[in-house]
Amino acid sequence: MFFPAAYLLSLLLVMGTRDTVLSTQAPPRGCYMAEEAGERTFRCSQAGLSTVPPGIPNNTRKLYLDANQLASVPAGAFRHLSILEELDLSHNVLAHLSGAAFQGLAGTLRHLDLSANRLASVPAEAFVGLQIQVNLSANPWHCDCALQEVLRQVRLAPGTGTGIVCGSGARPDLVGQEFLLLAREEELCGTGHGGAQRSTDVALLVTMGGWLALVVAYLAHYMWQNRDESRRPLKRAPVLLPVRSEDSSTLSTVL
Structure with a gap:
């Protein structure tokens, strides 16, 4: 059975067009592909x-998704x-960031910008294995253990550390303070990295200090009381003088 040449040509065109549609998806409106400094860049700013x-x-x-309305990054x-x-x-x-938001990027991702968002906390596992330089500034951080764990895993972009400030959801005494300064002075994680041990040690030292203060106070009071007692004059018993024999003889003669 033979097909007319015109029919075969039409069939090939349809199949070719279908394959092109399936393999090429038009970028969203406002997004475009470009070559920047020799790097394949996709911009959706x-x-x-x-x-x-x-x-x-x-x-x-290089992927730019900045200045949009992204509220979360799902897993994968x-x-x-x-x-x-x-x-x-x-x-x-x-x-919100999923703990697997950057899954699959451990071997390649080098720079990540999360600045000027509404992040109060991020899961530390989202950055496990990533060798990245990250910008976390201008977010309302809770200044919690998760953020402290993140900073143990990543490097901050130069000049962005001072922009990591505790937001209104943090402890009242931390609001408005720079997180890096706090992290140097306080262990925010209750467990891990010696946090629990440090808390136990501090409690033990406080207890021992209290007992020691009581003992010192008691000893000081005891010594002060004894010193007062030693300063008081002693009451001496009256001394009876012996009667001399001459006096006794004279008395007998007179009688």
Whole structure:
């Protein structure tokens, strides 16, 4: 059975068009691909996005999703970007990060910008294995154990440390203070890294100090009382003088 040449040509065109549609997905409005300093860059800045957009090319090395309305980053959102080196999520409304938000990026991601969002806390496991330089400034941090654990795993972008400030949800005595200064003076984690041991040691020292103060006070009172007693004059018993024999003889003669 033979098909007319025109029919075969039409069939090939349809199949080719279908394959092209399936393999190429148009980027969201406001997003575009570009070459910047020889790096494949995908920009979606100020694109009005409320979720991480689909269709980000796998060969993207720099991804800019800044100045949008992203409220969260779900698990595995960038898993397919196997060579991604830089990710900018700044100036969004991020209030939540999944513990697996950056899953699949451990071997490649080097720079991460989370500044100017609404992050009060982040799960420490989100950064496990990442060798990144991160910007965490301009967020309303709770200044909790999770943030302290994060800072043990990552490097801060130069000049951004002073911008990590405790927000209104932190302990009242911490609000408005720089977190890095607090972390140097206080262990915020109740367990791990000696936190529990330090608390126990402090409590023990306070208890021992209290007992020692009581003992010292008692000894001081005892010594002061004894000193007062030693200063008082002693009451001596009257001394009876013996009668001399001459006096006794004279008395007898007179009688």
